[in-house]
Amino acid sequence: MQLHWKIIIGLVLGTIYGIASAVNGWSDFTSDFISPFGTIFLNLLKLIAVPLVVSSLITGVASLSDTTKLSRIGWKTIALYISTTAVAVSIGLILVNVLQPGSLVPDNFQETLSEEYRNTAATKQDLASSVQNNRGPLQPLVDMVPSNMFSAASNNSNMLQIVFISIIFGIALIGIDRKFSQPVLAFLEGINQMIIKLVEMIMYFAPYGVFALIAKTISSVSGDVSQIGSILSALLFYMGVVVLGLFIHMGITYLTILKMFTNMDLKHFFKSMAPVQLLAFSTSSSGATLPVTMKRCEKDLGVSEEISSFVLPLGATINMDGTALYQGVAAVFIAQAIGMDLTFADQFTIVATAVLASIGTAAVPGAGIIMLVIILEAINVPSQGIALILGVDRILDMIRTATNVTGDATIACAMDSLEK
Numbered sequence: 001m002q003l004h005w006k007i008i009i010g011l012v013l014g015t016i017y018g019i020a021s022a023v024n025g026w027s028d029f030t031s032d033f034i035s036p037f038g039t040i041f042l043n044l045l046k047l048i049a050v051p052l053v054v055s056s057l058i059t060g061v062a063s064l065s066d067t068t069k070l071s072r073i074g075w076k077t078i079a080l081y082i083s084t085t086a087v088a089v090s091i092g093l094i095l096v097n098v099l100q101p102g103s104l105v106p107d108n109f110q111e112t113l114s115e116e117y118r119n120t121a122a123t124k125q126d127l128a129s130s131v132q133n134n135r136g137p138l139q140p141l142v143d144m145v146p147s148n149m150f151s152a153a154s155n156n157s158n159m160l161q162i163v164f165i166s167i168i169f170g171i172a173l174i175g176i177d178r179k180f181s182q183p184v185l186a187f188l189e190g191i192n193q194m195i196i197k198l199v200e201m202i203m204y205f206a207p208y209g210v211f212a213l214i215a216k217t218i219s220s221v222s223g224d225v226s227q228i229g230s231i232l233s234a235l236l237f238y239m240g241v242v243v244l245g246l247f248i249h250m251g252i253t254y255l256t257i258l259k260m261f262t263n264m265d266l267k268h269f270f271k272s273m274a275p276v277q278l279l280a281f282s283t284s285s286s287g288a289t290l291p292v293t294m295k296r297c298e299k300d301l302g303v304s305e306e307i308s309s310f311v312l313p314l315g316a317t318i319n320m321d322g323t324a325l326y327q328g329v330a331a332v333f334i335a336q337a338i339g340m341d342l343t344f345a346d347q348f349t350i351v352a353t354a355v356l357a358s359i360g361t362a363a364v365p366g367a368g369i370i371m372l373v374i375i376l377e378a379i380n381v382p383s384q385g386i387a388l389i390l391g392v393d394r395i396l397d398m399i400r401t402a403t404n405v406t407g408d409a410t411i412a413c414a415m416d417s418l419e420k
Contacts, residue, residue: 003203007278010207011214018218027219035216041209044202045288048195050153052291053313054166055192060309061170062185073415074167077311080257080411081319082355087253088321088403089354092245092328093347101237102336163317192309199291210282217394238389242329242396246322246403253321254410261414264301272300273409277402284397286404290316293405301409303416311415315408322400322407324354327372330389335381346379353378 021030096102144164146152152161173181258264276296280289294312297303328350335342342350353375373386 003206003275006207007210007275007282010210011278011282014211014214015218017211018215021215021219030215030219034212036212038209038212038214038216041202041205042213042283042285042288044205044209045283045285045291048198048202048291049287050162051191052195052294053162053316054153055188055195056294056309057163057166057313058170058173059185059188059192060306061167062173062181063306063309073307073310073419076418077314077411077415078318080414081315081407084249084253084257084407084411085319085321085324085355086351088245088249088325089328089351091249091253092242092325093332093350095241095245095248096329096332096336097347099237099241100336101241102333104237163314166313195291196295199295203292206279210279213282217398235389238329238333239396241333242326243399245325245329246399249321249325250403250406254406257410257414262417264413264417269301269409269413272296273406276405276409280401280405281398284394284401286316286320286401286408289401289405293408297409297412301413303412304419307416307419308412311412312408315411316405319407319411320404322403323371325403326396326400327354327375330372330386331375331379331381334376334386334389335379338382340381342379342381349378350375 017034018030021027144161146158146161146165149165152158152165173184255266258266258269273296276289276293279292280286283289286293290312293316294308297308297312298305331350332342332347354371376382376386
């Protein structure tokens with residue numbers, strides 16, 4: 001049986017078990033004896049993320065042979081990533097302003113959710129405030145350059161720093177004599193091949209890891225059965241707007257890019273990306289999914305290793321289209337729910353902030369909610385409003401992560417065609 005079918009079976013069985021766990025009060029058992037297998041699977045993927053990015057990006061940059069080519073590919077890639085992110089958040093803002101999901105939230109339900117998630121919301125708000133208070137206009141540039149290479153490599157949330165280190169190391173290898181650079185590149189290529197083999201080994205465990213992750217998510221969201229019905233019914237419209245925006249973005253923006261820049265068969269593209277999307281959906285981490293994304297793009301979509309090893313790790317770090325779209329919808333939804341009217345200037349601020357925030361958002365589950373608080377503060381919407389959406393954030397996190405990895409692969413295919 002092909003891997004993606006095994007993952008689908010894991011998703012379905014995990015969902016069924018999660019519902020049964022909530023109904024029968026098995027949440028403690030699920031947390032103690034099922035969830036750890038999902039955590040182990042996720043940790044295995046995170047384990048290889050840093051060495052994969054370092055080895056693939058350094059060799060990818062060095063293989064470009066000259067800095068002119070690197071500059072051309074780099075600027076095109078970044079321009080495409082930023083453009084698609086801006087389009088994504090604009091789609092989200094149009095939908096949320098037209099459909100007005102926040103106007104359907106009743107006052108008593110708003111108070112119930114605020115009370116239920118007050119502690120979590122306060123924690124996120126304090127963390128975002130501490131980040132925002134120390135940030136000047138050029139702070140993203142400062143954050144990108146680490147003072148200690150090993151400290152940066154010790155935490156997957158520092159992936160932008162890892163990307164920066166890898167790029168400058170690759171540029172340095174281009175500039176030195178080949179007799180010195182060749183042994184380094186051979187060593188890194190060996191590391192890269194070893195990591196690819198590790199990916200294959202880890203993916204044997206994928207269906208079981210996906211089962212555990214989904215079971216824990218469904219069980220935790222459904223933890224209080226008496227509240228889950230009212231929570232999902234009240235927020236269903238909001239979720240629908242986010243999901244509609246994500247599908248519009250994937251179905252129009254990405255397909256347009258593929259049609260404009262490549263000769264790729266669209267059916268083949270989505271069939272090849274299905275296992276990647278399912279894995280991204282279950283892990284909610286484009287960083288953890290990166291090894292599988294690279295393997296699929298190179299082997300099934302025909303993207304050259306030179307392009308994939310540069311474009312995809314960069315995309316996993318700065319290309320967060322799904323996250324940016326969700327942040328735009330969520331910000332306006334919260335404003336609508338509490339009766340605030342946002343001006344055109346406020347909504348333009350959302351676009352600019354969401355695009356910049358997506359560049360610095362860590363490719364790990366839940367990171368987007370912290371950046372959402374900063375966006376809310378930028379448009380003077382009370383950040384306590386995130387308590388309204390925390391209950392369904394994990395579900396949407398899964399879908400927007402699948403959008404993110406699809407965007408990474410789309411740009412990789414486009415850049416490969418442009419270079420050829």
